[in-house]
Amino acid sequence: MAPAMKSLICWPRFALLTVVLLFSPSRLPAQSQPQSSQPPPAQPAQSKASEALELVKQGQKLSADGKLDEAVALYQQALETDPNLYEAQLYVGVGLDLQGKYEEARQHLAKAIQLAGSQQASQALRVMAVSYAFQHNTDKAAEYERRAFDLQYNWKNYADAAATADELARIYLESGDLDNAYQWYQTGHQTALKNPQITPAEKDLWDFRWEAALARIAARRGQADQARQHLVAAKAILDKNGNPDQLRFYPYLAGYVALYAGDYKTAIAELQNVPFADPFTYSLLAEAYEKSGDKAKAVEYYQKVLTLNMHNPSGAFSRPEAKEKLAQLAPAGTVPAAK
Numbered sequence: 001m002a003p004a005m006k007s008l009i010c011w012p013r014f015a016l017l018t019v020v021l022l023f024s025p026s027r028l029p030a031q032s033q034p035q036s037s038q039p040p041p042a043q044p045a046q047s048k049a050s051e052a053l054e055l056v057k058q059g060q061k062l063s064a065d066g067k068l069d070e071a072v073a074l075y076q077q078a079l080e081t082d083p084n085l086y087e088a089q090l091y092v093g094v095g096l097d098l099q100g101k102y103e104e105a106r107q108h109l110a111k112a113i114q115l116a117g118s119q120q121a122s123q124a125l126r127v128m129a130v131s132y133a134f135q136h137n138t139d140k141a142a143e144y145e146r147r148a149f150d151l152q153y154n155w156k157n158y159a160d161a162a163a164t165a166d167e168l169a170r171i172y173l174e175s176g177d178l179d180n181a182y183q184w185y186q187t188g189h190q191t192a193l194k195n196p197q198i199t200p201a202e203k204d205l206w207d208f209r210w211e212a213a214l215a216r217i218a219a220r221r222g223q224a225d226q227a228r229q230h231l232v233a234a235k236a237i238l239d240k241n242g243n244p245d246q247l248r249f250y251p252y253l254a255g256y257v258a259l260y261a262g263d264y265k266t267a268i269a270e271l272q273n274v275p276f277a278d279p280f281t282y283s284l285l286a287e288a289y290e291k292s293g294d295k296a297k298a299v300e301y302y303q304k305v306l307t308l309n310m311h312n313p314s315g316a317f318s319r320p321e322a323k324e325k326l327a328q329l330a331p332a333g334t335v336p337a338a339k
Contacts, residue, residue, distance in 0.1 A: 048081055048082045049082050049085055051081050051082070052078040052079070052081040052082035052085045052087075052088050053078070053085065053087060053088075055074045055075070055077050055078035055081065055088075056074070056075060056078045056085075056087045056088055056091050058074050059071040059072070059073075059074035059075045059078070059091060059095070060091070062074065063095070063098075063309045064309070066307050066308075066309065068095065068098055068099065068309050069099075071095055071309070072092070072095035072096065072099065075088065075091045075092045075094075075095050076092055078091075078092075079092050079108075084115060085115075086112055086115040086116055086117070086120055086124075089108045089109070089111040089112040089115060090108070090109065090112040090123075090124060090127060092105075092108045093105045093106065093107075093108035093109035093112060093127065093128075093131065094109075094127065094311045096108065097130075097131050097134060097311060098309050098311060098315070098319065100134075100320070100323075102131060102134060102135060105131055106128065106131055109124070109127055109128045109131055110128070112124045112127070113125060113128060121148075121151060122148040122151050122152055122160065122164070125144045125145070125147050125148035125151075126144065126145065126148050126164060126167065127311065128144045129141040129142075129143075129144035129145040129148070129167070129168070129171070130167075130171075130311060130312060130313060130315075130316050132144070133171045133174075133175075133313055133316035133317065134316045134319070134320060135320075136175045138171060138172055138175050138177055138180070141168070141171050142168055142171075142172075142180075145164055145165075145167060145168035145171070146168070148164045149161050149164045149165055149168070152164060153191065158191050158192060158194045158195045159192060159195060159202075161191050162188040162189070162191040162192035162206065163188070164188075165184050165185070165187045165188035165191055166184070166185060166188040166209065166213070167313060168184045169181045169182075169183075169184035169185040169187075169188060169213065170313045171313055171316075172184060173185075173213075173216060173217065173220065174313065174317040176220075178217055178220055178221060181213075181217055182213075182217055185209075185210065185213035185214075185217070186210075188206075188209070188210075189206055189207075189209070189210040189213075192206040193206060200242065201242035201243055204237050204240055204242045204243055205242075205243045205246065207237055208234055208237040208238060208243065208246060211230050211231075211233045211234035211237065212230075212234050212249070212253050214230040215227045215228075215230035215231045215234060215253060215256075215257055216253070216256055216257070218230060219256060219257045219259075219260035219261065220260055222260070224257075224260075224261040227257045227260070227261070228257065228261075231253060231254060231257050234250070234253060235250060238250060248274070248275050248276060251270045251271065251272075251273035251274045251275075252270075252271065252274050252278070252281055252284075254266075254270040255267045255268075255269075255270035255271035255274070255281075255284060255285075255288075256284065258270060259271075259284055259287065259288050264288045264289075264291050264292045265292070267284070267285075267288040268285060268288045268289065268292070271284055271285045271288065272285065277308055278308070278310075278314055279304075279305045279308045279310055279314050279315050279318040279319060279322075280313075280314035280315075280317060280318045281314075282301045282302070282304040282305045282308075282318065282322075283301070283302070283305050283317070283318035283321060283322060285297075285301045286298045286299075286300075286301035286302045286305070286322070286325065289301065290325075290329070295329050298325070298329060299326065299329050299330045302321075302322040302325045302326050302329070303322075303326065305318045305319060305321075305322035306319065306322055306323070306326075
C-alpha cells in the first residue's frame, strides 16, 4: 500500500451471478385459471445469493455517499437473505466496525473468514486486522495480518505480501510501536524486491515507500532533521518520474513530518494540498489547527473525518479519535466561533 495513504481496502470485484428464470404462461383464459393452494416454490440458492449480493452493492454505494446506517441496514438484509454469502458477512462486519460496534462486528468477520474462498482469504484476514486497529489492539491485528502475509508470501505474491506487511507496519506506527513499525516496513520493502520480474519503476515505488516510512518513523521519534533527510530522499525518487501517480502522496508525507516537528503552519499548508479525500489527512489537519489554537477549524476537520466511511488504517486511526475530539471541542453539538 502507498505510505500511510492507501485508501479503503481495494476490494476485488464480485463475480457476476446470473439466474435464468424459466416461465411458461398458461393458455387458459384469465377468468378460468384455477387457484392453486400450493405454496410458491422455494427460491433457488443461486437466486438468493444473487439478490443478497445486489443488496451488498447497494449498501456499498450508500456507505460511499455517507449514509452509513442505511448501508448497514442493507448489509443486514443481505445477510438475512443469504447467511452463507461471504460478502454479506464481511460487509456487515465492516459497517458495524464503522458504527463502533467492534465486538459484534468481529463475530461477522470471523464468519467471513470461515466462508472465504482461497482468493478471498487474505482480504478477510486483513479486514479483521483493521477491526482490531480501531482499538489499537496491535497484538490481535498482527495475528491476522501475519496470517494474510504468510498466505501471500507462500503463493509468491510478493507485491501483495509487501502491501500487507506495510499495512501491519502502519498499524504499529500509528499505535506508537515504532520498533515493530520499522521491522515490518523493512519486511515489506525486502519482500517486494524478491519479485524476479520487478521493473525499475516498481523498484523505485518500493524505495519511495521505504523512505516515506523512515521519514514518518523519524518524525514520530522527534528526529526532525533525520525525518527531513528521508523526505528529501523520497522526493528525489519521485522526481525520476517513474511513478507519477505517487506524487499526490507527497504533500501528506511533508505535512506529517512538519506536524510532528511542531511546524503547524507548514503542516496545514502541505496537508491542504493533498488532492484526495482521506480521513487520516483530515485528522492531521484537525490536530494541526487545534495545536495552533484554531478550535473552529479543528472541529470542521474532525467532522469531515466522520463523513468518510473507510474501513482501512486511515479510517481506523482517525474515526474514533474524531468522535472523542468532537465530544471535547464541540459538546452537545456546539461549534466554537471561527477566528
